[in-house]
Amino acid sequence: MDRRTYLQLAGVGGAASLAGCLGELTGGGDFPDGTITCIVPFDEGGGSDVIVRQMADPLSENLDTNIEVTNVPGAGAMRGIGQLTSEDADGYTIGKFNPLTTSIQAMIEPPDFEMTDLEGVATIGYNAVVVVADPEEEVEGMDDLIGRYEDEEFETIGGLGVHYLVHASFFRELYDMPWDRYIQYSGAGPINEAIASGEVPAAVTSDAGAASAVESGDADVVAVLTSQGSEVFPDAETVVDQGYEEIDFVGQVTRSVWAPHETPDDRIEVLSEGLQETIESDEMQAWADESGNPLEYNGPDHANETLEEIWSDVPELVDVDDLRDEAGD
Amino acid sequence: MSALNALIDGIGIALSWPTLLWLVLGVTLGIIIGAIPGLGPNLGMAVVLPLTLPLGGTNGIILLVGIYSGSMYGGSVAAILLNVPGTAAAAATTFDGYPLSRQGKAMLALSASAFSSATAGFMTIVALILISPILITVVLLFGSPEYFLIAILGLSMITIVAQGSIVKGLVAGAFGLLISTIGVAQQSPEVRYAFGYVELYDGLDFVAAILGIFAVAEMLKLATERGSIAKQSIDASGTPTEGVRAALGRRVLLVKSAFIGMFIGSIPGAGAAVSNFVAYSEAIRSSKNPDGFGSGDLDGVIAAESSNNGTVGGSLIPALSFGIPGSGATAVLLGGLLMHGLNPGPELFTTELSFTYAVFVSLFIGNIIILVVGLSLITRMEYLTRVDTQVLIPIVFVLAVSGAYILRTNWIDVLTVALFGIIGYYMFAHNYSIVAFILGMVLGDIAEENFLRSLEIADGSFLIFVGSWPSRMLVALTLLVLAGPFLKSALERSDESAG
Numbered sequence: 001m002d003r004r005t006y007l008q009l010a011g012v013g014g015a016a017s018l019a020g021c022l023g024e025l026t027g028g029g030d031f032p033d034g035t036i037t038c039i040v041p042f043d044e045g046g047g048s049d050v051i052v053r054q055m056a057d058p059l060s061e062n063l064d065t066n067i068e069v070t071n072v073p074g075a076g077a078m079r080g081i082g083q084l085t086s087e088d089a090d091g092y093t094i095g096k097f098n099p100l101t102t103s104i105q106a107m108i109e110p111p112d113f114e115m116t117d118l119e120g121v122a123t124i125g126y127n128a129v130v131v132v133a134d135p136e137e138e139v140e141g142m143d144d145l146i147g148r149y150e151d152e153e154f155e156t157i158g159g160l161g162v163h164y165l166v167h168a169s170f171f172r173e174l175y176d177m178p179w180d181r182y183i184q185y186s187g188a189g190p191i192n193e194a195i196a197s198g199e200v201p202a203a204v205t206s207d208a209g210a211a212s213a214v215e216s217g218d219a220d221v222v223a224v225l226t227s228q229g230s231e232v233f234p235d236a237e238t239v240v241d242q243g244y245e246e247i248d249f250v251g252q253v254t255r256s257v258w259a260p261h262e263t264p265d266d267r268i269e270v271l272s273e274g275l276q277e278t279i280e281s282d283e284m285q286a287w288a289d290e291s292g293n294p295l296e297y298n299g300p301d302h303a304n305e306t307l308e309e310i311w312s313d314v315p316e317l318v319d320v321d322d323l324r325d326e327a328g329d
Numbered sequence: 330m331s332a333l334n335a336l337i338d339g340i341g342i343a344l345s346w347p348t349l350l351w352l353v354l355g356v357t358l359g360i361i362i363g364a365i366p367g368l369g370p371n372l373g374m375a376v377v378l379p380l381t382l383p384l385g386g387t388n389g390i391i392l393l394v395g396i397y398s399g400s401m402y403g404g405s406v407a408a409i410l411l412n413v414p415g416t417a418a419a420a421a422t423t424f425d426g427y428p429l430s431r432q433g434k435a436m437l438a439l440s441a442s443a444f445s446s447a448t449a450g451f452m453t454i455v456a457l458i459l460i461s462p463i464l465i466t467v468v469l470l471f472g473s474p475e476y477f478l479i480a481i482l483g484l485s486m487i488t489i490v491a492q493g494s495i496v497k498g499l500v501a502g503a504f505g506l507l508i509s510t511i512g513v514a515q516q517s518p519e520v521r522y523a524f525g526y527v528e529l530y531d532g533l534d535f536v537a538a539i540l541g542i543f544a545v546a547e548m549l550k551l552a553t554e555r556g557s558i559a560k561q562s563i564d565a566s567g568t569p570t571e572g573v574r575a576a577l578g579r580r581v582l583l584v585k586s587a588f589i590g591m592f593i594g595s596i597p598g599a600g601a602a603v604s605n606f607v608a609y610s611e612a613i614r615s616s617k618n619p620d621g622f623g624s625g626d627l628d629g630v631i632a633a634e635s636s637n638n639g640t641v642g643g644s645l646i647p648a649l650s651f652g653i654p655g656s657g658a659t660a661v662l663l664g665g666l667l668m669h670g671l672n673p674g675p676e677l678f679t680t681e682l683s684f685t686y687a688v689f690v691s692l693f694i695g696n697i698i699i700l701v702v703g704l705s706l707i708t709r710m711e712y713l714t715r716v717d718t719q720v721l722i723p724i725v726f727v728l729a730v731s732g733a734y735i736l737r738t739n740w741i742d743v744l745t746v747a748l749f750g751i752i753g754y755y756m757f758a759h760n761y762s763i764v765a766f767i768l769g770m771v772l773g774d775i776a777e778e779n780f781l782r783s784l785e786i787a788d789g790s791f792l793i794f795v796g797s798w799p800s801r802m803l804v805a806l807t808l809l810v811l812a813g814p815f816l817k818s819a820l821e822r823s824d825e826s827a828g
Contacts, residue, residue, distance in 0.1 A: 044378070044664070049375075054382070071375075074527070074528070074531040075513070076513070079739070108518045162518055183782060184516055187652075193472075199472045218674075218675060290669075292672065
């Protein structure tokens with residue numbers, strides 16, 4: 001190669017590299033032009049995984065790129081979220097998890113990253129948190145349930161892991177429900193069995209998780225914790241309907257999509273629009289109806305607000321150290 | 330709809346086209362997935378999960394249970410031929426299956442495995458169909474205290490399997506229990522022995538440990554030898570029919586192991602990873618020649634293989650009745666049910682009974698496929714035992730390491746394989762019971778979680794562990810297992826003095 005040709009090629013290469021760099025700095029006009037990885041910080045087959053895998057194909061079509069689902073389970077989702085926070089903030093890695101249970105996990109066992117640094121991409125639906133009771137106990141609403149704890153007829157209350165201990169603690173702090181012992185279960189299935197067998201008289205769980213037990217008459221819904229009500233149990237009364245203080249920020253599990261800190265706004269916008277188109281498509285809505293996973297799109301601001309509210313309100317109302325001690329009892 | 334009508338409907342669905350095609354595909358895929366170390370049913374089913382969507386609920390779920398059932402059998406292939414359990418469910422199969430391969434009797438072991446797997450599948454599915462009307466009542470008899478006691482019963486089996494030195498057996502079991510304490514504690518947010526690594530928060534993966542203990546340790550041992558796995562001085566012997574005849578001659582063992590598998594499968598968290606060891610331990614306990622185990626006793630292969638396929642039916646009990654996953658594979662299956670809008674719960678045994686029976690009948694037919702494929706095609710893989718170890722060792726190492734990594738995409742699992750490869754090598758060399766170690770490692774979590782929860786429910790009272798008749802029965806059974814060796818020798822002494 002002679003010197004002239006070399007310089008020409010170097011010039012072209014340099015210009016191309018510079019254009020590439022500029023593209024990176026400004027967010028790029030052709031985003032996305034490569035595979036987008038979606039981290040699911042839970043096991044295959046779980047609620048989050050099922051939804052993401054369901055969305056992957058239509059989202060690929062809408063964004064005109066390939067969506068790869070990666071499960072990084074462990075440490076109560078902290079391993080997967082930790083991985084997401086350490087990825088390049090270029091929009092090519094996103095994660096799907098609800099901010100409520102993961103934040104409670106992070107409050108009790110602080111990881112080496114800040115959950116609040118995450119950038120919201122969208123919220124894609126929610127499940128209400130509900131209180132269920134053993135039908136044989138014939139509990140008539142929250143007043144009756146609280147009365148049974150006051151009379152010491154009931155002593156224990158069940159819930160999912162340490163996460164729903166926050167709700168039980170709110171019951172004690174805000175609703176004067178003097179339960180004595182919180183019993184942890186590892187999933188919605190074991191909670192249903194515990195309620196059906198009478199191992200615990202009442203429990204905090206998700207509406208989708210309790211659906212089968214309620215349908216078969218093995219559990220009764222006492223109250224829905226979000227004032228928005230439950231799509232799974234549209235006839236069930238909320239705590240607000242029953243005259244209790246609103247606790248919406250923990251009353252629902254908001255399914256959300258996140259990106260690493262400082263991901264450019266224009267890329268978040270592209271991703272968010274792709275998600276909106278996917279979530280609102282007839283195909284996904286039909287699946288949502290059929291599978292009992294209500295899907296509803298809201299933009300990045302809604303996701304960020306939900307996360308901020310959890311981190312500001314939960315520690316204000318419940319002492320995290322007490323929570324940690326209670327969980328360890 | 331009566332149960333009989335639902336069953337007839339279920340049979341109709343299972344035999345209809347293209348449902349049957351998806352079943353055949355699922356079982357065949359399952360056998361292949363099960364045979365590849367580290368892949369296992371969890372990952373195989375998870376990958377297929379979104380692809381089942383266009384198939385609709387029934388066909389999609391039947392494809393998934395086909396993979397689950399096929400992989401239970403498939404796991405035995407590499408276990409017998411290479412000492413590499415394809416799945417955790419086939420770990421106990423290595424104890425006698427692999428020595429049989431070393432003796433040139435791989436064909437015998439493979440055919441006996443196929444026959445016992447399929448037969449156990451047939452029996453337990455029929456039992457499942459028969460008990461389905463009262464299934465929910467039975468499930469509700471078992472709560473946290475009973476699950477704890479079942480774990481303790483499993484741990485008490487250590488006294489049986491610790492052949493030779495009981496102290497070494499207890500040390501191995503205690504080591505397994507200690508390993509199970511790594512990570513976040515079961516009922517409190519306390520992190521134990523994680524040294525600040527998030528990767529250790531969920532503890533060491535049991536499957537990675539098994540890959541190390543069996544596959545890597547055996548390859549280290551083989552590296553000191555020349556030639557192939559089947560010793561060249563021995564001629565290959567046996568035909569598939571010989572294995573079938575041998576299994577038929579051990580009917581009691583087969584039936585007993587199948588139902589041990591079914592019972593353990595129905596305990597949340599235990600699954601086939603535990604059942605094959607418990608069935609193997611029971612086979613040793615009831616054998617007239619317990620010393621022959623571990624050196625190529627076909628009883629060991631039959632016990633392990635009939636139990637793991639029996640587990641499939643058992644694990645569907647908590648999964649379908651209350652949505653409780655008994656194992657990783659049933660967790661993915663539950664995901665499949667939810668994805669197809671089928672809520673696991675008591676309704677599956679009332680209004681949705683036809684669907685549930687269709688799944689059961691498909692499992693039954695799936696076992697016919699296992700039998701045909703197992704006897705006609707898999708037995709030919711005996712050839713692998715004649716491949717030079719210089720070729721096999723690197724292949725198995727790569728499979729074990731990559732298999733461990735894809736378990737949870739966690740590098741700790743790769744280190745676990747390496748670490749337990751070395752530990753396993755020395756445990757074998759110094760006769761520390763591997764079964765005792767594995768029982769400790771798997772049952773530790775279940776015992777801890779249910780023990781603490783039971784005490785919390787009872788406000789610290791230990792009486793909760795004798796509060797129901799199933800728990801009293803389990804306590805009696807555990808005491809019997811623990812006192813068994815003493816009672817046996819006392820009886821023998823009284824016989825001698827009487828004689």
